Amino acid sequence: MNRHSFFVCESLQRVMQNASPALACTLLLCGLLMSATGCGKTPAASFRPNMVEAAKQRLTPDQEAQVATILEAMFGTPDDPVALPETGLDVSKLRLAAGPVHSDIVGRKNGLFREHCSHCHGVTGDGMGPTAAFLNPYPRDYRPGWFKFKSTERADKPTHADLVTILNNGINGTSMPSFALLGEAKVDALVEYVKYLSMRGEAELSLMRYYFELDDEDEGKLPETREFLVEEILLPVAERWQEAEDAIIDVPEMPEVDLQESIALGKELFYGNKANCVKCHGVTGLGDGQANDYDDWNKVVKQWSDEVLSAHDASTSEMSREEKAEHRAWLARSDKALAGDALDPRTIQPRNLRQAIYRGGRRPLDLYYRIHAGINGAPMPAAAGTLTPDEIWHIVNYVRSLPYEYDGELGADRSMVARDRL
Amino acid sequence: MRNRLAGLFWSLVFLAVPVLGVAVFAVAPSIDVWLPKDVSAHGKDIDSLFYFILALTGIVFIATEMLLFWFVWKYDEAARGDQKATYIQGSHTLEVIWTIIPAVLLLFLAIYQMNAWADMKMRRPVMKPTVEVVARQFEWRLRYPGPDGDLGTPDDLFLVNDLHVPVDEDILVQLKSMDVLHSFFLPNLRVKQDAVPGMKIPVWFKASEVGQYDLVCAELCGWGHYKMKGRITIESREDFDAWLEAKYREQEATQAEPLQEDL
Numbered sequence: 001m002n003r004h005s006f007f008v009c010e011s012l013q014r015v016m017q018n019a020s021p022a023l024a025c026t027l028l029l030c031g032l033l034m035s036a037t038g039c040g041k042t043p044a045a046s047f048r049p050n051m052v053e054a055a056k057q058r059l060t061p062d063q064e065a066q067v068a069t070i071l072e073a074m075f076g077t078p079d080d081p082v083a084l085p086e087t088g089l090d091v092s093k094l095r096l097a098a099g100p101v102h103s104d105i106v107g108r109k110n111g112l113f114r115e116h117c118s119h120c121h122g123v124t125g126d127g128m129g130p131t132a133a134f135l136n137p138y139p140r141d142y143r144p145g146w147f148k149f150k151s152t153e154r155a156d157k158p159t160h161a162d163l164v165t166i167l168n169n170g171i172n173g174t175s176m177p178s179f180a181l182l183g184e185a186k187v188d189a190l191v192e193y194v195k196y197l198s199m200r201g202e203a204e205l206s207l208m209r210y211y212f213e214l215d216d217e218d219e220g221k222l223p224e225t226r227e228f229l230v231e232e233i234l235l236p237v238a239e240r241w242q243e244a245e246d247a248i249i250d251v252p253e254m255p256e257v258d259l260q261e262s263i264a265l266g267k268e269l270f271y272g273n274k275a276n277c278v279k280c281h282g283v284t285g286l287g288d289g290q291a292n293d294y295d296d297w298n299k300v301v302k303q304w305s306d307e308v309l310s311a312h313d314a315s316t317s318e319m320s321r322e323e324k325a326e327h328r329a330w331l332a333r334s335d336k337a338l339a340g341d342a343l344d345p346r347t348i349q350p351r352n353l354r355q356a357i358y359r360g361g362r363r364p365l366d367l368y369y370r371i372h373a374g375i376n377g378a379p380m381p382a383a384a385g386t387l388t389p390d391e392i393w394h395i396v397n398y399v400r401s402l403p404y405e406y407d408g409e410l411g412a413d414r415s416m417v418a419r420d421r422l
Numbered sequence: 423m424r425n426r427l428a429g430l431f432w433s434l435v436f437l438a439v440p441v442l443g444v445a446v447f448a449v450a451p452s453i454d455v456w457l458p459k460d461v462s463a464h465g466k467d468i469d470s471l472f473y474f475i476l477a478l479t480g481i482v483f484i485a486t487e488m489l490l491f492w493f494v495w496k497y498d499e500a501a502r503g504d505q506k507a508t509y510i511q512g513s514h515t516l517e518v519i520w521t522i523i524p525a526v527l528l529l530f531l532a533i534y535q536m537n538a539w540a541d542m543k544m545r546r547p548v549m550k551p552t553v554e555v556v557a558r559q560f561e562w563r564l565r566y567p568g569p570d571g572d573l574g575t576p577d578d579l580f581l582v583n584d585l586h587v588p589v590d591e592d593i594l595v596q597l598k599s600m601d602v603l604h605s606f607f608l609p610n611l612r613v614k615q616d617a618v619p620g621m622k623i624p625v626w627f628k629a630s631e632v633g634q635y636d637l638v639c640a641e642l643c644g645w646g647h648y649k650m651k652g653r654i655t656i657e658s659r660e661d662f663d664a665w666l667e668a669k670y671r672e673q674e675a676t677q678a679e680p681l682q683e684d685l
């Protein structure tokens with residue numbers, strides 16, 4: 001059964017549950033017809049292996065299989081998630097979010113992730129669901145464990161509350177909508193599941209990279225002891241998620257100066273060498289300072305595809321026959337991974353600061369976090385080392401004034417410029 | 423004899439159409455698949471137009487369906503034996519009658535509804551927008567003008583999906599779309615208006631009762647159309663102002679803890 005008819009069956013079952021009896025009879029008839037033509041049992045969903053990383057690390061098929069086996073033991077499957085106590089994840093929440101969309105025995109909706117998230121973020125959380133390629137920016141790939149909008153330092157994980165905020169508010173300026181009306185419990189379950197997918201993705205990466213560190217006597221196989229898997233693979237990831245909860249950036253009060261004065265100071269910093277915001281955000285603040293950089297997710301794919309491309313061009317005359325065969329096989333596999341398991345890399349645009357659209361939230365507090373810690377995964381650097389908190393607040397005030405910057409030339413009646421550009 | 427049964431069967435099938443059709447409408451209100459509760463000032467006009475047109479088309483529907491039944495029944499070949507059909511050239515009088523009657527009815531409807539249409543789409547209240555609604559795949563982005571009453575100033579309040587309006591006051595919505603066609607639909611307020619990219623469309627209504635109701639998208643706008651759902655809360659002026667202020671304070675937060683109420 002293909003994906004399409006699977007989707008039709010799912011929706012049909014859902015409609016059936018809510019429809020009135022008369023409607024249900026009609027639909028039942030259609031349903032019977034459809035099951036006769038191939039609508040039957042839902043196939044079990046599976047996580048998709050990180051093929052780009054596997055090709056990059058030159059894993060053998062046996063090694064790929066070993067990674068899959070270990071991951072299934074540690075994290076289960078999309079229909080049946082497992083969370084070891086060390087992850088600190090709540091399995092009951094995961095169950096609400098995991099699996100196919102269905103109502104359980106008390107009529108509670110399950111399978112929230114596949115209902116609301118997976119068409120963009122993918123069942124695996126790799127940001128490659130069926131709709132992903134159409135979106136700009138691409139949906140987030142959770143697997144490297146990088147998150148942009150949070151109240152913690154740049155390299156830290158976000159807190160649970162940070163992710164809840166993102167789900168509630170959506171990310172204006174991207175395709176991520178608000179899920180606030182789902183209610184607290186469902187949003188909470190979804191956030192737990194995002195953390196689960198992210199931990200799983202990071203564990204997968206570290207497993208795949210671990211083969212590189214093996215000794216000869218290991219014979220290319222990772223040890224499968226609980227001690228190794230938990231201590232070496234799981235804990236380093238899980239602990240960083242747990243630590244984030246207490247690592248919220250300390251925000252000093254906004255200095256008590258006149259707002260206009262603060263804006264003027266912020267402007268000076270914006271254009272000055274110390275903060276140098278102008279380098280990327282442009283002299284006009286329109287985000288046109290530079291246009292050919294990549295975010296880290298796209299950079300991974302970009303660098304890898306460049307490498308594969310130059311390997312295609314490299315001379316093979318020095319190689320023995322076996323080496324050549326192996327090289328060709330590796331190239332074929334890398335091409336396949338790039339075509340099927342990665343999205344075409346795209347450049348990232350610095351934010352246009354005159355639109356009054358702030359992806360990570362518009363509160364002064366949010367902007368403070370963005371400038372203080374930078375944006376993980378994006379070229380935006382942390383200013384914490386270079387700027388004092390007061391200076392950061394001045395820039396916050398200046399940036400918040402940009403969409404409404406006064407331009408005397410326009411006359412008293414139209415005091416604001418660049419404001420209605422949605 | 424077999425043929426006579428076939429004729430009977432088909433005439434009954436055609437008879438079932440008006441019978442079931444009327445039955446569905448008769449039962450619908452009691453199983454709650456009828457018009458949603460009306461909480462708007464102008465909703466009565468819309469609803470009475472709806473009922474009037476329903477009655478009119480209902481009568482025509484029943485009459486034509488009964489005629490169809492009667493013809494299938496009466497002129498069944500098996501029942502009429504060898505009797506040949508009569509050939510006629512057509513009836514000029516009959517054709518004039520069945521053209522003029524619907525034409526008059528349609529013209530009457532067109533004139534009769536004009537006032538309701540003008541109230542909804544042309545007689546805009548003279549005021550600044552209460553709120554700007556920007557539809558986008560797949561959510562409703564809202565912007566309130568803040569205390570100065572002007573959109574596009576630093577005191578604007580930005581929200582998503584959670585529309586609030588005061589009761590018993592004229593509300594003017596400035597409707598925009600960020601991407602594709604959407605439709606701003608408030609079923610309980612009898613308001614439906616397409617949002618068109620590149621246009622600022624004014625929409626107005628007056629709510630007559632406090633409560634929480636659906637705000638949905640009524641124009642297929644992409645795969646997530648079905649979940650492009652918001653909520654409208656109709657509340658007293660005091661509650662509305664308090665809500666605006668609380669939300670604005672949230673938006674202007676400079677510290678992670680919610681600010682203490684200055685009471």
Ligand SMILES: [Cu+2]
Nearest residue numbers: 604639643650
């Ligand atoms: Cu829509």
